Amino acid sequence: MTAVLDLTADPVELTAALVDVPSESRQEAALADAVEAALRAQAPHLEVVRSGNAVLARTNLGRPSRIVFAGHLDTVPANDNMPSRRTPGVLHGLGSVDMKGGDAVMLHLAATATDPAQDLTFIFYDCEEIEFDANGLTRVQAELPEWMAGDLAIVCEPSNAVVEAGCQGTMRVEIRTAGVRAHTARGWMGENAIHGLERALRVLAEYESRVVDIDGCVYREGLQAVKVTGGVAGNVVPDSAVLVVNHRFAPDRSPEQAEAHLRELFAGAGELVVVDFAAAALPGLSTPAARALVEAAGGTPVAKLGWTDVSRFAALGIPAVNFGPGDPTLAHTQQENVPEEHIRRCAEVLARFTAAS
Structure with missing residues (x-):
């Protein structure tokens, strides 16, 4: 049975309703069904399209500019943090931060902004939490590219209810x-591939993060070992080993420059193979639409320390920022929770930003 969502209700209540519909990556169908049904029934001013487990909606009012809002419906796997629960002023539960609070703000705006100053597009998509190629925006960009077009993109990822510019x-x-296999009783006859990772591990231990200020937004790079594999048995000298390293790089580097940097760092430490990557995005705060959002939100924009789909929009030449409720450091944790005030603030800011003048 499809869950019933009230899009005009308090966005906090709407967030709780979204959290209570499980939507782990590749299993978003039930939530996508609920979102689609609610938009079709409660937002007749919107054109609504379904693409796999993504739901797209937009106004077609002939306004001089268009704002694109994007939010993913999927979550990481549950960790004893379902269903939602409440403590005073706080909503707890899987996805409350990443990013059903942002989705609720978008859905509320979609239903209530019937006469906006700009045309509005809303993209609720699937599979953001897994590999890049599976991301629903990859499919939307390939099959419905016109739905990605706009003068500003706002990705409602958690940003502590302030504008986070660009992304790493x-x-x-x-x-x-x-290495060379041998019996561990005669280990000197072999060559231990795991021991051969020592140079690469030393590079990581001695690495000093690069800090970059771009348009007043400070980005801190990172380099971390995230996985080690090697060995076939408890009494065999390993003949192969693999160290997986994740690099977060500032928006002033291209992926090619980031790769060149890693090859220089790890020269002589083993064979380096790029497994996957996603480009960074510059802050993009100089456009009139971005400045208007910053003014509506108040405060000072900060750098996004992480990767989000603002990168996709930036690659299309569309300025993009992150703006959503919740502390991003709580994303993917068992303790996910979002202040109710964050959700209401984001809803109020975006209502002001899109209001007809």
């Missing part, structure tokens, strides 16, 4: 070493 790029590489 991310790159995952493997450092591979080779």
Whole structure:
């Protein structure tokens, strides 16, 4: 049975309703069904389209500019944090931060902004939490590219209810070493590939983060080992080993420059293979629409320390920012929770920003 969502209700209540519909990556159908049904029934002023487990909606009022809002419906796997629960002023539960609070703000705006100053597009998509190629925006961009077009994109990822500009790029590489198998009782006759990772591990231990200020937004790069594999048995000298490293790079580097940096750092430490990457995005705060959002939100924009789909929009030449409720450091944790005030503030800011003049 499809869950019933009230899009005009308090966005906090709407967030709780979204949290209570499980939507782990690749299993978003039930939530997508509920979102689609609610938009079709409660927002007749919108054109609504379904693409897989993504739901798209937009106004077609002939306004001189268009704002695109994007939010993913999927979550990481549950960790004893379902269903939602409340403590005074706080909503707890899987996805409350990443990013059903942002989705609720978008849905509320979609239903209530019937006469906006700009045309509005809303994209609720699937599979953001897994590999890049599975991301629903990849499919939307390929099959419905006109739905990605706009003068500003606002990705409602958690940002502590302030504007977070741009995003870091991310790159995952493997450092591979080779050795020679031998019985551990005669270990000197072999060559231990795991021991061969020592140089790469030393590079990581001695790494100093690069800090970059771009348009007043400070980005801190990162380099972390995230996985090590090697060995075939408890009495065999390993003949192969793999160290997986994640690199977060500032928006002033391209993926090619980030790769060159890693190859220089790990020169002589083993074979370096790029597994996947996603480009960074510059702050994009100089456009009139971005400045208007910053003014509506108040405060000072800050750098996004992480990767989000603002990168996709930036690659299309569309300025993009992050603006949503919740503390991003709580994303993917068992303790996910979002202040109710964040949800209401984001809803109020976006209502002001899109209001007809």
